[in-house]
Structures are given as C-alpha cells and as structure tokens.
Amino acid sequence: MFLDLAWKNICSQRRRSLVTVLLLLFATAILVFSGAFMEGSHRQMIRSAVEIYPSYLQITGNGYRDEPGVDRLVFDLAALNNVLNAQSEVALATSRYESFALLVSDHQALGALLAAVEPDKEAQVSRLKQSLIRGEYLSNNDQNQVYLGRELAQRLKVDVGSNLAFVGSGADSSFAADRLHVKGIFQTGLFDFDNSSAFVNRTYIEPLMALDNTASHVIVLPHNPDQVQDLARLLSQRLPPELGLEVRSWQETMSGLVEAMTVDSIFGYLTLSVLFLVILFVITIYTLLAIMARTREIGILRAIGSSQRQIFTLLLLEGLILTLAGVIPGGMLGGAFAWYFQENPFSFSAWEEQFKQYNLAVSTLPALFSLTQILRDMIIMTLAALMAMLVPLLRVTRLRPTEAMRHV
Amino acid sequence: MQLLLRYSLIGLILFSATPLVAADAESLLQEMEDRLYGDTAIIKLAMVVGNRRGERRMEMESYSSGRDRNFIKITYPAKDRGITFLKIDNGLWQYVPRIEKIIKIPAAMMLQSWMGSDFSNDDLVRESLLSRDYHSSISAEDDETWTLELTARAEAPVVWGRLLVVLSREHLLPLRVDYYDEENQLIRTLEYSRYSEMGGRIYPARWFMQPREAGQEERWTRIDVMEAAFDLDIPEETFSKRALKRLSR
Numbered sequence A: 001m002f003l004d005l006a007w008k009n010i011c012s013q014r015r016r017s018l019v020t021v022l023l024l025l026f027a028t029a030i031l032v033f034s035g036a037f038m039e040g041s042h043r044q045m046i047r048s049a050v051e052i053y054p055s056y057l058q059i060t061g062n063g064y065r066d067e068p069g070v071d072r073l074v075f076d077l078a079a080l081n082n083v084l085n086a087q088s089e090v091a092l093a094t095s096r097y098e099s100f101a102l103l104v105s106d107h108q109a110l111g112a113l114l115a116a117v118e119p120d121k122e123a124q125v126s127r128l129k130q131s132l133i134r135g136e137y138l139s140n141n142d143q144n145q146v147y148l149g150r151e152l153a154q155r156l157k158v159d160v161g162s163n164l165a166f167v168g169s170g171a172d173s174s175f176a177a178d179r180l181h182v183k184g185i186f187q188t189g190l191f192d193f194d195n196s197s198a199f200v201n202r203t204y205i206e207p208l209m210a211l212d213n214t215a216s217h218v219i220v221l222p223h224n225p226d227q228v229q230d231l232a233r234l235l236s237q238r239l240p241p242e243l244g245l246e247v248r249s250w251q252e253t254m255s256g257l258v259e260a261m262t263v264d265s266i267f268g269y270l271t272l273s274v275l276f277l278v279i280l281f282v283i284t285i286y287t288l289l290a291i292m293a294r295t296r297e298i299g300i301l302r303a304i305g306s307s308q309r310q311i312f313t314l315l316l317l318e319g320l321i322l323t324l325a326g327v328i329p330g331g332m333l334g335g336a337f338a339w340y341f342q343e344n345p346f347s348f349s350a351w352e353e354q355f356k357q358y359n360l361a362v363s364t365l366p367a368l369f370s371l372t373q374i375l376r377d378m379i380i381m382t383l384a385a386l387m388a389m390l391v392p393l394l395r396v397t398r399l400r401p402t403e404a405m406r407h408v
Numbered sequence B: 001m002q003l004l005l006r007y008s009l010i011g012l013i014l015f016s017a018t019p020l021v022a023a024d025a026e027s028l029l030q031e032m033e034d035r036l037y038g039d040t041a042i043i044k045l046a047m048v049v050g051n052r053r054g055e056r057r058m059e060m061e062s063y064s065s066g067r068d069r070n071f072i073k074i075t076y077p078a079k080d081r082g083i084t085f086l087k088i089d090n091g092l093w094q095y096v097p098r099i100e101k102i103i104k105i106p107a108a109m110m111l112q113s114w115m116g117s118d119f120s121n122d123d124l125v126r127e128s129l130l131s132r133d134y135h136s137s138i139s140a141e142d143d144e145t146w147t148l149e150l151t152a153r154a155e156a157p158v159v160w161g162r163l164l165v166v167l168s169r170e171h172l173l174p175l176r177v178d179y180y181d182e183e184n185q186l187i188r189t190l191e192y193s194r195y196s197e198m199g200g201r202i203y204p205a206r207w208f209m210q211p212r213e214a215g216q217e218e219r220w221t222r223i224d225v226m227e228a229a230f231d232l233d234i235p236e237e238t239f240s241k242r243a244l245k246r247l248s249r
Helices: A002-012 A014-052 A077-085 A119-125 A150-156 A202-208 A225-238 A255-293 A295-303 A308-343 A349-357 A371-397 A401-406 B002-037 B121-133 B241-246
Strands: A057-061 A090-104 A109-117 A132-135 A145-149 A163-169 A175-186 A197-201 A217-222 A245-249 B040-051 B054-065 B069-076 B084-088 B091-096 B101-104 B134-141 B145-152 B162-168 B173-180 B186-198 B201-211 B220-230
Touching: A002 A014, A002 A308, A014 A255, A014 A308, A014 A371, A057 A225, A077 A090, A077 A217, A090 A119, A090 A202, A090 B101, A109 A119, A109 A150, A109 A202, A119 A217, A145 A150, A150 A175, A163 B091, A175 A202, A197 A202, A217 A225, A225 A245, A255 A295, A255 A371, A295 A308, A295 A371, A295 A401, A308 A371, B002 B121, B002 B134, B002 B145, B002 B162, B002 B173, B084 B121, B084 B241, B091 B121, B091 B241, B101 B241, B121 B134, B134 B162, B173 B201, B186 B220
Parallel strands: A109 A197, A145 A175
Antiparallel strands: A057 A217, A057 A245, A090 A109, A090 A163, A090 A217, A132 A175, A145 A197, A163 A175, B040 B054, B040 B220, B054 B069, B069 B084, B084 B091, B091 B101, B134 B145, B145 B162, B162 B173, B173 B186, B186 B201, B201 B220
C-alpha cells in the first residue's frame, strides 16, 4: 500500500522527481568515475615509480636506508642468497652495489650514482633495460662498459661509444678508478634518476671495488607483487639476525610517494564534496518545496487517522525510490566509464616527452574498475541523499493535523 | 698640558685594550698555523683508515708551500701508487695513472671523503687556512692550554659553523680541534699527539680524526707523520698541473 501511494506521489510531482533523479544520477556517476580514475592513475604512477628502479622489495644492511655507507652493507651476500633461494614466495633476487663516483669525460667531471648490477637479473626486477633509448643494455659478460642516463650523458657530452672514466671508492673505502666505454643510454622519465645514474656489470667492477661478498641492496621480486608486505614481514623473521639486515617493501621505501598520492586523493575528494554539497542542497530545497506544497494533504492524512510514523515512512519511501532511481543508473554509468577507461587508458603519448621533463614517467593514466569501490560510492551517495531529504521530512511530519490543514 | 697628554695616553691605552685581546687570539692562530705548516714543508706520512671491517694503510708524500699550495703523491699501496693531488688557487686537482687523466674535483664533490678517509676534499683545501676563513677569540684558558673559539667570517665559504681549537701553551701547537656544524652539533674531533722533534722543530707525529655523529663510532682515521722537513726550497714546478702527471712516476 505504501509503495503504491509513494509511486503515485512521485508520478504526480514529475518535475521534482525528475530533477532529483537526474541530479543524483549525475552526482553518482561523477563520484564513481572520479574515484575510479584517481585510484587508477595513482596506482599507475606508483607502479611506474616503483618498477623503474626501486622495485618491490629491498634488503639492505641495518640503517643503510637512513644513512648509506660502507659500514652498513650487506656483508654476507652468499648467505643471504641461500636463505632467499629457499623461499618459495621469492621469484628472483638480485644484488646491487651503489656508490657515489666521479665520472670524467673529456669535457666534464661530474659526481653521479655508479651502481654495479647483475644485468640479466636486473632486467627482470626494474625497467632499466626497457628504458634503453640508444646503444645496448649491459650483459653479464661486459667488462668496462657503462649504461648511462640520458641527461647525465648529455651533461658529460658523451654518447654511445664514447670514452669515460670513473673515480670512486670501493666497499673497503679504498680508491677505485678505471676507464669506461658508453654501451647504452637510457631514459626512464624520472629526471633526477636519468640525470645522475650510471650502471656497470657487477662481475667487472667486483675486483676493482673490492666488493667480495658485499652488496648495498638485494632486490627481491615476489611471485605475487600484491603480497609484498606479507613477504617483507616473512623475510624479516626468516633472515638470521646475525646478518644484520633490514627488509623493506616498496610501501616503506616509497612512503613519500604513497603519502603524496593519499594527499592528492584527499584533495580530490574535498573538491568533489564541494560539488556534492551544492547538489545535495538543491535536493534538500526541492524536497522541502515538494513537501511544503503537500502540507495540507499531510494534515488531512493525519486527521483521518494516519500516524506520524506512517506518514514519515511514506515520505521516506518516496525519497528512497527517487534516490535509488538516480544512484543505481548513476553508479552503472560511472562504472561503465571506469571500465572503459581501465581498458582504454587516457593516453598522453603525444606529450610523453614533455611529461618526462616534468618528472612524470607515465604516458597513460587508466581508471580502476573496482566493484567494491563503486558500491561504496553508491552507498555513500544514497545515504547523503537520504540525509538531505531528512530535514524537510522531519519538519513536516512533526506538524499538528489542525495546523497543517489550515496551511495554504 | 702635560696632564692632558698623560690622560689622553691612559685613555688611548684603555680604549685599545679590547682589540688587543682579539688580536691576541688571531695571532695565536696565525702562530699555530706557521708552526704546523711552515713556509714550506715536506712530510712523509702514513694514513690508516679504520672501520668495523678492519684497517687500511696508505702512505704518501706531501709538499706544501705557504698555506695555499700543496702537492700530494700516494706511494703505498701499490695499486694506488702514483695518484697525485694538487691544491692551488682554492681548487683541487687529481691525477690518476690508471685512467691517465687530470681531474679537477668539482665543487659538488668537495665534501666527499678523501681517499676513503674521514678527511674530505674540502679539508685538504681549507684546513691550513683557518685564520683566513674564521674569526677567533679566546673562550677558555688554563695553565697549559688556550681554547680558541673560531666562527666563520661572513664571506667565507666554509662548511663548519664553529670550531674549538685547544692550543698547547708550551708548543703553540694544537692538541685538539672540535668541529661543529651550523646547528652546533659536534661532528668530529681531530686530536694531535706524540709531540716530538722533527725537521728541527717540535711537531705532532700523530693526528687522529674521530667522527662524532651517531652511527660513525666505529670509523676513524689516523695520520702518522714519519718524516718531516721544513723551510726547504721546493721547486716552483711542483705546484703546477704539469707536475701532477710528471711527478706521478
């Protein structure tokens, strides 16, 4: 009976109903899609930043992350590798030795990160190899070949085939220097990284830098990147404490970026909430006007014996029908957009070069189609709309029948 | 008239009393540097760098003239023999035989460790010029020492905020230098000891550098002066960039 009555009332006030439904549809679609787009693009940005070089899971000597130095290295690489190889969750582990060195060309001498990597394995844990733009990536047999960031190569005024020299120090802080040939040039799009990093094959530099059994980082690639935090916890427990190591997932190593993205989301939602406040305010006013117009009718209903609660239920039901009529198709519309842009991300490839200059290493920004997130947004919207309708509803149901009937 | 003259003389003495004390600290510092570096100095020394993994020993010859010119040649270990350094005009050049290159150490690298020690490239360039870069005043004294407090001159491009130099009254040579950063944190301490006669003067045969920052406790650098000769003629040639390569052999 309530439902019939409610439906009748909705139909009798077509304009109010239509505007309310459309507003809610529009608002829900925007909320769902913006949420999906923010989440999707943030994930993409974090993923690129993580995968370019830092990678998902890092093991370092205790305290190395806060203050890098030869006193805080991984001192027993072989023992660590033995432990890692025995873990079924570990897909691959590779070592890096990072040091600060002076790179000297015929034109320039510049300080830079000089990192010794295991070229084949490195190619699987980072995007170093994919970022090649000229020449070739390193190989496991390379001698004094160097793989240089594009901006660094530009500053040194060298190109593929040029000669360089490095002057640095080894794991025992002894002096290390040698000549290098530029084998390849890479560009990841992270300007600072491309501007200050150079890579060499570990087996070549091992004797020169007295690396022996040491490394500055061991990078672990988990079978399932979504469970990297669990794996980090697991490894922290399983690594023998006498090795003096700490395990960090990308959520920790890249905490600054993760925080920046969270702040960005918060500001995104704040901006949206201003829009929603306006929309909800309009809905409140429309509801108020519609219900005021029916004050007399409500008074009569009360006079012929309807209880306050019955009237409240009736009006709430009307509101709920309108809300759902807006929110459900709105959610579907927003969801459809989210799905479409997940499959066909916004592409900025035409501006990729400019993007890289601004330190953005992504050329596409996808949305994220997540049912839970869409349902969450729809529920939020439904509750907000009902709240907006509640104020006028409560006002009118509290009127006394005689008072209401006299209302014109 | 005579009375007036006498009073003005007393006044003059009184007024100039304050600057005299300040000049005193400056001249103590000057004197210390003169004794430590001489007009010219030829020093053979060993530098031992220690950390939690062990010790590493290097040997080198240092030729200096005045305060601002210094030539250093590494003589041990064999793999580093022939690496040479030249400090002139506030710049630092290096020659590495293995790569056959003369390199000017860029400004950005000046604070990097020198040869893996706890001395930085900047120390090599500036350490002997404290009196040029810092104001000094006497902050404490007892029967055996003066303590000079050095604060950076406004225009001096230095890395330390404040230095405390403990000076032996007996030798007018340093016993200890404490280096503070701009936040007034003690960063490192350099201690001079084993005073003995070398090259015709009393000279500290051991210099011991200890970083004081958290996490650096296990690091240290020790310089043992093996031979020293002062105020000899050093050929002008030695302090030229050509010498970097020529004297490397």
